[in-house]
Each structure stands twice: as structure tokens, then as C-alpha cells.
Amino acid sequence: MSGTTKLLNPFQIKHFNKSILKQLSTPDLLEKLNFVKKTQSGLFQYLPLSVRTINKLSNLIHTKLQNELGAVHLELGMLSPKKLWDKTDRWQKQGNELFKLKDGKGNDFCLIATCEEDITDLMGNYINSYKDMPFIVYQLNKKYRDEKRPRGGLLRGREFVMMDAYSFAATERDSMDMFTRTNKAYDSIFQTLKVPYVKAWADNGDMGGDLSREFHFVDKTGEDTLFECSDCHNTTTQEKTESLPQKEGQEFGNVDVKYGLSKDHNTLICYYFPEGRQLNWNLAVKAMDRDIDSNLKLLSNDKILDIFQKENEDIMFANIIRVMDCRINSRSNFPDFPFRNYLKNNFGQIDGVSIVDAVDREKCTECEGGVLNASKSIEVGHTFVLGTKYSKPMNLKFMDKDNKLDDNYVQMGCYGIGVTRIIGSLAEMLRDPRGLNWPVAIAPYLVSICGTEDNGVLTSQIKEKLNQSSILKDNIYQSFEHNMSLGARINVSHALGIPIAVIVGPKSWPNVEIEVRRKPTTVEKTQWKEIHKQKDQEYGWKVIEPSNPQHLEKHIVSQEHAQKVIELLLHDL
Template identity: 55%
Template sequence: MQRLSKAIPIFQPKGLTKNVLKASSAQDLLQKLGFVKKSQSGVFQWLPLGLRSLRKINQIIRQGMNEGVNGQEVALSVLSPKEIWETTKRWNNNELFKLKDAKGAEFCLTGTCEEDITSLMKNYVNSYKDLPLMVYQIGRKYRDEIRPRGGLLRGREFIMKDGYSFAATKSDALELFRDVNVVYERIFQQLQIPVVKALADSGEIGGDLSQEFHLLHNSGEDTVFKCDACDEVSTMEKCEAIPVQEGKHLGKVAVKYALTTDHSTLICFYFPEGRELNWNLALKSMDSDIDIHLKDVHNDKILEIYKGELDDEMFACIMRVMDSRISSRSDFPDFPLTKYLKNNFSQLDGVPLVNAEDNEICASCGEGHLHGSKSIEVGHTFYLGTKYSGPLNLNFTDKDNIKNNTLVQMGCYGIGVSRLIGAIAEIYKDDLGLNLPSSISPYLVSFCVPPGDAESGTYVQLMNDLANISKLKNEIMTQFPSNTGLGGRITLSHSIGIPLCVIVGPKSWPNVEIEIRSPLLLKRKEPNWVGEYAIFHDQYNWNVIEENEKHPEKHIVSAAHLSDVISILLKGL
């Protein structure tokens, strides 16, 4: 006899009501329903139901990485030495948790592992014959968020899949980058979630090519824009917009000061007051010749630094960059320098400098209008080039047998695993709780009987029949808090997102009810079971009550044919 997988009742919620479920946010529901428990700001303990969902996501990711790009799984330490972070000039990142051991050696808790994986691979990559190579891991990461928010969406400790590619040439590296993006699309399809791909900024990770995967939802803290003509999708940071009418902003103008990398020139970025400067566009306008480390420094401090390095203010070099929305008729602030030579003064006009807004024109095609949507980032891929292999000296013997001659070309690829659960909870929350895709639901089937009846011989036989369905191995939830009645058990099953709820009670016997709780099954135009229902309707004594405001879709079937109908319904999950 096959053993049935059982939840642990001590972690299951008690006293759930429809009002409680309806009034709770998705992140609160994950706690109330026993997926996670917050231990402190931005830190969560994972409970049995949450762990089951996590493991399902991890398995889909592993399968995708192993089969799609021949990935090799590792598990790196979360303790990373200061020295390698100093080598890549990332130790001063204020989001790193830092600590010292008893001997005074300094470490950080890894928020990302480019330094560690590059150092590790120096032991194993020696020749071009060792390449290309893909390595990945799934584990905990740490970020010292000052204000963690959104529950699992932005925590101080989180679970992440991070992968790293190593190639002999740039073309090989870019091919791997494209291959992983295809694998990521496949992973998200298997997770049954509607992601959009967006051109993205590489940020602190580095590199000059990256792509993000987003779930569109109003609760998201990111924004992606889509052009209604060319269909290009990009993040706020990467989106370049042309105003509908250039130079028409006649109101007040804001200015942000910057310095060139050698601090020889003061750069003045002018843009409409109330709009936000986009640093990617600012860097593009100056061909990246900006000291980006000063981007968050106040204007007064920038002027102080600049004037402090001038021998004579008269010989100041000034570059004014004008956003395309403003013109000479706009209301400019006072200029900060009173003495300068006209020959040292230059100006760029008509440059897009600010974050895009709805209905502005897409700069990529010059025709379509941009439309923004709030979103949650769940994946990010980067082509890194030699950003890390260079400073950490990861090189190899090339085809000409010249040793240590060529740097390895790298890429990195992340999926926020714990964030995925928080994001999916957001987009699939409804009045009954969490309407999860079957791919991450803790169980596929719940078996609900009145308290005290679970040991009945007839009911045990029904459970064993279900357990013998291969797809249901360890996927049937049978245990509930002992003081919870049949109605409470059904409510609990629906609230934690179990797709199929089998209800067995004396009033309906010898028939059994199956309530469907699955966005994938319910939103199809043609349910997967319709054809077989027409064939077996009479034989199985099978009737269907469609979903309405009071209850989910319900299938009523003879107990003798419960396993047959469950097998049919499972085909659509």
C-alpha cells in the first residue's frame, strides 16, 4: 500500500473565514496560511507548505538548466572574503552584510556570487577545451535593505537561483546568453505564469547587455514600457522616449550637476522640473564619460568638488545638456558660475534625459507610443564580458597553445525563487485565498472528509485508489487540524490553492464532489475534460456544476469512478 504525503497540522491555520481571506493582502495570506512566518523585518522562516512550493520551483529550474544548457549545479558558501570584492571594487557596496571572524578577517554575506564563482573557476578552467561551461546554484542570498517591503518581494534574506556562463569568445558567450533566455522562457511557461521580457539596465552587476523577466501587476515597484507599434518592451531605466512635441515645456527647469571622469568638466543636465533624470540616458549623451560614483551627490557638493580642483574659475570647462522637452523659452535656474570663457562652454540640445511617461513616442522606432505597466521583476540575465574575469585573472590557454593569453567571457543569470512565490501570490490572490498554478501549489489534490471519518474503510480505499495515480505520488493532502469541520477543511484547501478538492460526506454518498480550484483549468475556453465528459457522462454518473459567485466549478461523480475522473482532470494541470 502506497504511503500518502501528509501536511503537518501544527503549522496549518485555524479559524479561517471568508472575510479574513478577502481582507488580507497576498503577503499576509502567505503567513496566515502557513507558507512562511516572518521572524524579523525582511527575514522569513519557511514552513512545510511553503517549502513544498519552493521545491517545485527549484525542480523546474533544475530541469531547465540541466537539459537546456547542460548546467552543472554547485553550492557556494554564503561567506565571501573581502579581498576578492576589493579586487572588483565592489566591497564598498552599502547593501552588503559585513562581518569579521575571531582573527579579524573580513567577510560579507553574498548577495550575488560573481566574485566567488570566478575565483572558484580559476581552479578548473585552464584550456579552451574546457569551454563553454554553465554553472548554477539555488540558495540563500543576503541584502542589507534599509527598508524591506512587500514581504517576500524585497527581503534581507532571500532564495535565488544564480547561474554563470564561461566561454572562450564573445560570440560563444552571446550564444549562451541567448540560449539561457530561451530556457528562462521555458521555465516560466512551466511555472504557468505570464511573464514579459524587457530590455534592461545592467546596474551594479555590470556588462552591456541584459534582459529582465517581469510579472505585470499593480503592486509591483518596477515599471516596464511597451511600444504599440514595434512592440519593444523595456524597463524604465532602459526606455528612451521622445516627447510628442519637442521644446514645449515652458515651466521651471531642474538641473543636476555631474563631473567627467577626470573631473575636468562640469556637466549640467537640464530637464523639466517634476521629471526624474534617467542616468542611463545621461551616460549615453556623454558617451559614458561621467563619474557615476557622484550621481547621488548633492549639487552643492558637486560644485564644491569641481571648484576645489580649479586653479582659476575663469578657465572652467562647462557642458550643458538640454532635455528635448525644454527650449530657450523655458524657466531656467541661475547658472552656478559667474566667470568662464565662452570657448570653454559647450551645449548639447534635444537629448532625451528623463524617465519615460505614458503616450510619449518610442525612440526605437520613432512611430509608436509608449504605455507603462507596473511590474514585479522575477528574473534577470546579463552578458558580462570580462568585467570579472579581468580583475580576477580568469584566463585560459587558447587554440594556439599560448598559456594565460585570453580572458574568459562571462554571463550571469538570476531567478528570484522566494520572490516568485510572493509575486505569484500577488497576481493569483482572490476572495477565497491563493488561487495558485498547479506548478507551485503545495499539493495537487486534497481529500476532505468529516472529522473522525478519515479511518473509515471505504474512505481509506478511496484515498488509496487516488494515491495509485502516478501523478499524485506524494501530492494528496489528507491531514487537517482535528477540530476543523468539513466546511473548514474545504475552505483551507481552497485558500492554499490546491487545484482539486475531493469532498466525501454522508449526505452525497455514494457520489463524491470534486471542486476545481485552478486558474489554468478554469480560464481555458475549452476545458480539457469536455470530450471525455461527453463519452463517460452516463457511465461515471458524472455531472458538472459551473463556477459561480458562491462556489468554484464542481464535478459530481460516482465514488467508484473517482480515480477515473481525477485522472482526466489532471491532464489539464
Template identity: 50%
Template sequence: MLRPKVLLRYSHHVFQPKTALDDSIKALPTHELFQTLGFIRQSQSGLVHWLPMGLRTLNKVESIVRHRMNQDGDALEVSLSALSPRSLWEKTNRWSGTELFKLKDAKKASYCLTPTCEEDITNLMNEYITSYRDMPTTVYQITRKYRDELRPRGGLLRGREFLMKDAYSFASNEEEALQTFQKMNAVYNKIFQDLKIPFVSAWADTGDIGGDLSKEYHYLHEGGEDTLLTCDQCGDVSNVEKCESFPDEVGLHSGDVNVKYALSKDHSTLICYYYPSTRQFSWNLAMDAMEGDVDVNLKNESNEKVLKVFERPDDEIMFSKILRVMDCRLNSRSNFPDFPLQKYLKNNFGQLNEVSLVAAEAGEICGSCEEGHLRGDKSIEVGHTFHLGTKYSEAMGSKFTDSNNNSNSIPQMGCYGIGISRLVGAIAEVARDSKGFKWPTSVSPYLMSICGKNEQLVQETRQTIESPDVLSQFNSKLGLGARIKLSHALGIPLAIIVGPKSWPKVEVEVRGQRWNGNETWKQSYETHKDEYDWQIIVTDDGTEKHLVPIENLSKICNILLEDL
């Protein structure tokens, strides 16, 4: 066992690999690579401990998000308790959620560990928002959240505990709320630009969280769980749940047909949605076809349950209506299921044709412009914004006095999430190659490493660099080649290699990627190459190296880092 002073001496690399890395790291899944390189350590399925290297990256992501929320979002930071009482969740009918971690205190009162905070933040803001003059306002927090995932997967991408930035806006009317929604999306664009990894935003389904308008932020990657569809004509980007598409030719499906039953809001009309059995039914498109006149409380009920709710006594049949809604891919020869309610008369029936009721697929015609075709890309979702309306504020009894002195007005809400720890996992997934990670400078744990076996030269080199983001301590058992290889695997943008043979010149290997395509350093090189005695070497494998005198090292590193 190491004595405390010995442990302190090696504290900077106690979590580093103890032996040289081999070529097997290129085959490791990202979650395992994180652990091999000492960024995190998994304690249980879906749970991780953050180690010093990983914490540096996590904190940098958090700082970027916090800076933009404060500066551009005009948001106020709070920190809510992770324990939320059952009574709040019952008000919004979300206590029955299967992913809630639930517990009881010594007095048998029930709580959950918060996966999201619509209930708690609305309950809190009820005490402070009493007038339209108090709005618009946005509050946010960056805290740990909890979700009882049955099958955690993807490491940091889908865990049971995660760090999240969740923000909530309150507005006095819908126009004000939509302005805040647009403002927050502009903030998100800046956040993802600051992170430097190319991203796309897409219109999305609001899902169980509610509301009628939402936008997702994604990194395109073949290993992602989501699919984005992009029109090659109008450029519209949507996720599968929100996208509408049409076939090149209508009415070509002659196979089996499925039916999904629904009811109008007043339950006077039975809606029969017919669609190809080979395709996935889309509730969003089904709602659009009926212009929203559908009882959404029954959307997850079986056909049998919907028919039972609709069933009428014989003397009321003449007042009931049945509407057949036909997906545009069907034709009269399609194999339709039998209709179970035979006693309804022909004049009870109506029909709506040539609508799209199924999830869009790549290759079909874009429903937005009806000209271009859709391209599908796998992606990783890293952010989501919602316009919620009054779903939570009404359920939580929120009231304020508006400009007309009406004291029963209900605030309009929005919510805006970014998975901080998920972002670390997503960037790592996108920014890695056969050598390991390849972080952008915005979130790299260190900007530079100093690799050398001569401790005196390493220290002299370190003293010439003003930046605190320099890794100069490695496990003493690692040779020079192993240190360079470890630096590259860790994803540090620049590796500074020092040795007595080339001293007082040092070699700078560029590990980072120029994510924005910028190469402004070339201009500086042409201007200063003679003044700085700056040489460039590109090896056969494409490695970019810069040979520079030690006195000009810091200036040249700063130039190179601007593009990485």
C-alpha cells in the same frame, strides 16, 4: 503538552489553522495570509521559517528551475560557501556595500554573508578555466543569500534572507558570451512557461552589477514595485530605467530647469545635462547621448565635486570644452540655472539639442519606433539576466590561453538570477482572490484535497488516487464546510468532497484557474461523459463542480489537472 505519539498522529496538520477561517482573509496582505494558513512564520523583520506547506511549494519551484538549468541550460550545479572573505570583495571594490552582512572570525578575519557570488565563483573557476577549450561553461547554485535590507517589505518579495538560483557563464570571446546570454534567456522563458503564470520579459538597466546588456522577467500586478513601459505600436517592453521616450510636441516646458554635470572620460569636456525639474534624470539616456564618452566614476558625485575636478588654471582654459546637452522638452524661455564658471570663453561652448534625458513616462512616444505610445504597467520582478563582459573576470585576475596561444586573454562573463523564494511570494500575490491562494498545479503544495468527516470514506477515496500530492488530513475540530474553505484558501486546485449521502459518487470542486486559457478537459468530457457517468454543475457563484463515481475519480481528476 502533546506526547510524541500524539504529535506524530497529527503531524500533517499541526501547522494548519486551529479554527475555521472567516471572511477576513480576503483583506489580509499576502505575507500575513501565508502565516495565517501555515506556509511560513516570520521570526524577525525580513526573516522567515518555512513550514511544511510552504516548503512543498518552495521545493516545487526549485525543482522546475533545476530541471531547466540542467536539461536546457547545460549548466553544472555547485554549492558555494555562504561566507565570503573580504579580500575577494575588495578586488571588485564592493566591500563598502551598505547591504552586506559583515562578520569576523576568532582570528579577526573579515567575511560577509553572500548576497550574490560573482567574486567567489570567478575565484573558484580561475582554478579550472585555463584554455579556450574549457569554454563556454555555465555553473549555477540554489542557495540562501543574505542582504541587510534596512526596511524589508513585501514579505517574501524583499527579505534579508532568501533562496536564490544564481548562475554564471564563462566564454572565450564576446560572440560566444552573447550566444550564452541568448541561450540562458531561452531557458528562462521555459522556466516561466513551466510555472504557468503569465509573464513578460523586458530590456533593463544593468545597474550596479555592471555589464552592458540585461533582461528582466516580471509578473504584471498592480501591487508591484516596478513599472514596465510597453509600446502600443512595436510592442517593445522596457523598464523605466532603460526606456527612451519623446513628448508629442517638443519644447513645451517653460518652467524650471535642473542641470547635472559630468565629465568626458579624459576630463577635457564638461558635460552639462539640462532637463525639466519636474522629471527624473536618466543616466542611461545621458550616456547614450554622448555615445558612452562619460566618466561613470563621477556619476554619483555632486555637481560641485564634478566642477572641482574639471577646474583648470587660467592658462589652460582655451583647451577645455563645455558641452550643453538639452532635453527635447526645453525651449529658450525655460528657466535655466546660472552657469557658475564665468571665465570660460564662448568658443569653449558647444550644444547638443533634441535628445531625451529623462525617465520615460506612460503616454509619451516610444523611443524605439518613434511611432507608438507607451503604456505603463506595475510589475513584480522575478528574474534577471546580465551580460557582464570582463568586469569581474578582469578584477579577479582571470586569464586563459586563447586559440592564438595568447595566455593573457580574459574570459567574458554573464550572470543569471532567479529569486526562488521571491517567486513563491510573487505567484501568491498574483494568484489569489477573496478566498485565498489559487496556485497553478506546477507549484501548488498539493494537487488535490479530500474533504469529509467520515474517516473511512476519506481513506477509501484516498486509496483510489495514485498521486502522492493529496491532502487528506485536517484538524479534527474542523467541520466539512470549514475543511472545504481551508482547502480553497490553501489554493489546492481540486477539492474532493465525500459524504455518505452521495457515496459512491463524490463531488470535485475546481478551485484552480486555467492560466493558459486551455480547456482541453471539455473535449474529454464530451467523449467520456456517458462512459464515466460524469456530471457537471455550475453554481450561481460560478463554482465548477464535477459529480463522478469513485471508480472513475482518479481518471477525471487527472483530466481536469492538465489545464490548471
């Protein structure tokens, strides 16, 4: 067979139409630009561009965790046996979220959604003494969650890439130190992205433990709500936020009620709050001085009353507690009480507590001086102090300094970062009429070289020059459909979110034009401006500042010095 066969890139963008970009949702835009291919609801195949982006973010996480925490990288199996989840009673509690399956012998497994059980079981083979701790291990791989209504593309899928880390310590103090250090490592990761983020104290929820912190991108498209105090600047998630009305007992309208039961089901708890407000279950539990059956929180009032009546022979002698939200008063319009006969001596009441979700501009309970400002956000990371939530049921103990085992259960923490969730979030947040707009740290390519077919010699020459840079090597994009116009190639580069486009043409050669796609976020453009003052003549460097927000910043520079100028520009992006 004579001659050579040129392999075309099957993932090139064909029939590019800039005008339709604004009309596409972000998931559709990612698919249109060949980052992903959706196979079913919540399931995606990752194409070469997204693989590069995922790998860059993953490498950033690897570097920060290993260098700043000394974290050890491992990989657990994708299948987790039911017998481990039974020990922590999560097989049933989280059953609706798990993909469950049986092997050929009938044994039950699930695809991993999170790995507290598996990692605790594994570490039982290696932790014997207090001298073996503290340490932290992590993995970075795909996880699975049976989302009933996947939405937001990569934001909430059924298969996703996640980093999950786990710390092990002999004392609560060491465990808290690991928590603090991991949060600092998270700060370093998000600061490298140069995208504004917020840390918020959060509720541990079903994960257990007493302390957790979430990392959020603030954006109007987010499905979460954060509250920050105007005075003390304490920031919390909606589930964690306790607020006070501007004036206590100011609601005179209708009152809603939500029923709950104590764990022994002998006490009916009646939560009263203003109609139209949402009961905050965490605050509702906090208001009580006894254990609440949280498994019933999603049941309707009728079902809870039915359970209460069936498990108490005579309602007259049962205990009833009314919990009154501080926004209502005795003259508010209460619903009818469900029972006619009861003993007043068995009837209790708790007043002056806040049991509903906070709303914008209510008072902060932390300092009682500031007001709470609400903002929509996207959660992208979470850190937990777990205590002995998993080590106790899985009997993970260690020998102390006196060589005693006793009840020396290992103190644990867990930490997660949603890799594909971050990518989906940034695609949504940073996109503009031109298309995607990636941070430099995770952009699939840093530079594109745009020239026509006739300028092949010139584009090869500038590419060879840029490849001499350790920063730019292997980060140059030049995969365009044949017979595509120069303008279309530039538009494709911008749509893909590549930070720098180098435009090559015979009329301007040996100068090239550099268009800056990515705009600075958290840093000021200072370095390149200082160098420009010193080297403008030597580099033949001319800057064209945008005349309006619709235009891009441009730099005209000799091709001999293009590499240096591009590196300076990338540093400030």
C-alpha cells in the same frame, strides 16, 4: 507504556475565519495560513507548506537548466572573503548591501548576495584552454542582502532563496549563444508556471557588461515599470527606455537641473530637463561623449559644485557642458547658473537628447511610429552578458588554439531567478477573496480530501484510490483540525490555494464532488471537455458550471473514476 500516542500537526490552521482573509496583506496571509513565520523585518522561517512550494519550484528550475542547458549544479560557500571583492572593487561599491563580518583572526567576510567573484575564482582552477568551454554552472540556495527597508514580505527580504548561474566561454559569440539558450530555458520555466510574464531589455547597472534581459510578472502591485511599444512591441525597463515627446521642445514651463562631473572632475555637466520629470541616469551618461563619474550620481547639486570648485583652481578656465532635454526650448524658464565668470570658449552644449524617465503614451525611439504603454510589474528573473567585467580583474585567462595566453580573458554571463520572490509575487498576484491560488506546478498539494470525522472510512478509501496515481501520490492534503466542520475544511483547502478539493459525504457516496479552485490562465480548458463528451455516462460524470464569477466549477463523479477526472482537470489548469 501501553497504547499509542497520536502526534498532532502543530502547523494545522486553527480558528479559521474566512471573513478576515480579504483584510490581510499578502505577507500576513502567508503567515496566517502557516506558510511562513516572520522573525524580524525581512527575515522569515519557512514552514512545511512553503517548503513544499519552494522545493517544487526549485525542482522545476533544476530540471529545465540541466535538461535544456546541460548546466552543472554546484554549491558555493555562504561566506565570501573580502579579498575577492577587493579585486573587482565591489567591497566598497556594494558595501551598504552586504552583511559584513570578521572571523576570529580579524579577516573580513560577507554573507553572499551574489557570487561573481567566488565563481570566477573557483573556475580559475579548472579553465586552462579554450577546449574547456563553453559551459554553465549554477547553484540554488539562500542569499543575503542588507535591505534597509525590507518590504513586500518575500518580495524584498534580507534573506532569500535564489538560483544564480554563470556561463564561461572563449568567444563573444559563444557567450551570446549561452545567453540566448539560457533565456529560452527561462521561457520554459515561466511557461510551465502558466502565468503570463514579460521579457524586457534592461540596464546592466552595477553588474557590468553590455546586455541584459529581465523577466517580469505584470501586476498593478509591482514596484517596477515596463514600457511596450504599440507598433514594434519592443519592451524595456524604465531605466532602459528612451522616449520622445509627441512634439519636440513643447515644454515652456520651469526647468530642473542636475549637475554631474567627468571622471577627472575637470568638466561640469549640467543636465536640464522639465520640472517634475525624473532624470534617467543611464540616458544622461549615454548623451555624453566622455566618461562620467557615476559614483556621484546620488550626491546633491551643492556637493557636486563644491567638489568641482575645490578640484579646479580657477572656475573661469574649467569646462562646462549643458545637456538639454529635447522637451524644453530656449524660452523655457531655466534656473540661475551657479557661476558668474567663465570663458564662453570652454562652454559646450548638447541639444535634442532625451534624458528623463519615459512616461505613458510618449513616442518610441526604436521605431518612432508607435507609442509607449506603461505597466507596473514585478521582476523575478534577470540574465546578463558580462563580457570580461570579472575575468579581467581576477585574471581568468585561457590558452587559445595557438597555445597563447596573451589577453585571452574568459567571456562570462550570469543569470538569476528569485525563487522566494516568485512565490511572494504569485501569492500577491493570484490571491482572491477565498485566499491563495497557486499555479498547479508549485502548489504545495494538488488535491485536498474534505470530509467530516464521521466519514473517516470513506475519506481513507478515496485517498487510497488517488494515491495510486503517480501524479497525485504524495500530493494529497488531509491535515485539518479535529472537530472542524466540512464547510470549514473546504474553505481551508481553498485558502491554501490547493487546486482541487474532493468533497466526500455518505449521502452522495459512491460519488464524490470535485471543486476546482485554480482557474485556467494561459491555456483553454479543452482536454477534459473532450473526454467528458465520451465518458460522461461511464464515469457518472456531471459538470456544474459556475453561474457567476463568485462560484467554483464543480464535477460530480464516481469515486472509481475520480483519479482520471482529477488528472484531466489538473492538465488544463
